[in-house]
Amino acid sequence: MRSRYDVVVFGGGTAGTPAAIQAARLGASTLLVEKNGALGGTTTVAGVALPGLFHAWGQQIIAGIGWDVVLRSVREAGLELPDFTRWDLPHWLLQVRVVPAVLAALLDDAVLASGADLLLHAMAANARWDGRSWRLGIATKEGVREVEAGCVVDCTGDADVVGLAGLPRRTNARRQPGTIMVRFGGYDLAGLDVDAIQRAHDAAVARGELHAADLAHNPVGKFLRNRGENAIHVTGIQGGTSEDRTAAEVAGRRTLLRILRFLRRQPGLERVTVDAWATETGIREACTIDGHATVTARDYTSGRQWPDAVSYSFYPIDVHRPDGDGIDIRPLPYGTLPTIPRGALVPRGSHRMVVAGRAISGDQEAASAYRVQASSMAMGQAAGALAARCAATGTDVVDLPLDDVRRDLRAHGAILPGDVVVPPPSTTHRPVPEEIP
Known part of the structure; x- marks a missing residue:
């Protein structure tokens, strides 16, 4: 581990791993810090081995780094993909099944092949912006080690680094239950x-x-x-x-x-x-950031096309009622393609910091949908591109020219808002009513 990096990513889950790979592929010296012994987060350590959804209405809307590793893991494990043209099926039938052990091993390879440094069994201990760069403490088995970074990416799921930096976080009074797989x-x-x-x-x-x-x-x-x-x-x-x-x-x-x-x-x-x-109980929600933009349920379900959108998301509203009394699932209207704005990834009052995954700025209902793995992978890749540009230019994340960032993302396989056109619904496909599996 070096004493200075262009980009340090905390959290090696479904958002953080693509973030680190993307930043490193763009030439940024990058460190990925993960508290567990394996990458993949919810998909591996928490056992929800069904990352989705990468497709909407028969069209692929999330690709790039996360999708590539998932696809390799499916082939490596001898599994099969769903028929994504069957958009009329309940959403859970269009999830991609993976083998956690295989996916975790391939994520290791992808991170190291990108040139990023990987540090497992470690987490953020402190974070301070000194006016020029980030001064970060990393809790390791040997003690707290100090690292300097040009840009920091918080993919901890709980906005841990945001909190350590003294920036505000939000919590809901009544949180959704967790699940042990x-x-x-x-x-x-x-x-x-x-x-x-x-x-x-x-x-x-x-x-x-x-x-x-x-x-x-x-x-x-x-x-x-x-x-x-x-x-x-x-x-x-x-x-x-x-x-x-x-x-x-x-x-x-x-x-x-x-x-x-x-x-x-x-x-x-x-x-x-x-x-x-699963060795870890899955947490659906904890803390979210106070971002420059906040994604609401209305934004999400209407398919609002944010002018600073950096990724698609697709999943029904999926609120697990706080008292555990069932699940409120609300499928999206045909043709709806929700988007995630850059502003929701950037904490107010921060400098050269970006957040990806379930802790971005949004209300409980919207977050119940965009928190899923595929959407987090897309956000994470976008965060990695933003961080690499931020570190290279010394420009704050909200001031980066988005055309440059979008060009970087497309060069690494990402699909961006505006790239997908949903055709009229097929007369042979009628939506099957949602039922919890």
Whole structure:
């Protein structure tokens, strides 16, 4: 690790990894700092191995660095892509399934091949703008190491570096629940009396042995059919501090145990197994920045074309109700292509700082959609291009000529707002009503 970099990226998840790769490919000396032992964030460490959505209405709208690595991981693992022309299907059927271990390994290779330095098991300790550059402290196993940077990119998901720099962050009074990804096995669904298990579940909730939100208010039959997976709500948790995250991890694993113990008491489920689990409880929302622009639900669902747009996003409004009582899914009208503005990536009062991922400036409903992996990958690549230009020219992020940034992004495979034209809807494809899988 050097003492000075053009760009330092904190957070090696779905936003931070493309950010670091893009900055390095543009010639910026770049350091990527990640607190976990693997890159990929929500897709790998939190086990939500379904990055999407890269396509809208049959058209690809997100490509570039993130998509390239995802595509390589699909091929490496021998998996298949969905039929993206079937835009009429529920959104979850158009997710790309990946193998977390394979994706994490390929992300390592992509970062190192770009020329960026990689530091795992480390995180930001302090951040100070001295009027010319960033003075950053990085907490490592050897202690806090000081690094200077021309531009800093915060892809921590919680805007950690923004907070350390003394810049304002926002939180919602009622946050969405988290999820611990668990896959159960060891049973034959056809041999189960699902109605009896449902009655036992309801009685266990009444006795306090289970929480009403533990199965995300799914019927037991659906939960068992999906073998758990993304169907567990961990309520009352937050993610902005180490104490918050500790409480969230403990709550997630306690939820897993409650469900496992309940299942093993049911006829036919005595030998139920935990075939896979995520080491980290997924956090849907924690802190967001106070940006130069704020993406609202109306902006998102209307497909507002921001003049400073740097990426597309596509996903339905997907609010997991704070009390765990189900999910509010609102598909977008045909032809809608939401965009993400540069202003939402830049904290007010900051200098040479850019944010990407779920912590950008937006309201809860809009964030419930653009927080997903594919959208974060597109934002991250845009943030990397902005940071590289910022460091090279000494220009603040909000003052960079966007034509130059967009040219850089297109040269590295990105699809930008204005590049896609949605054709009239096919008469052979009718939207299938959304149903939570």
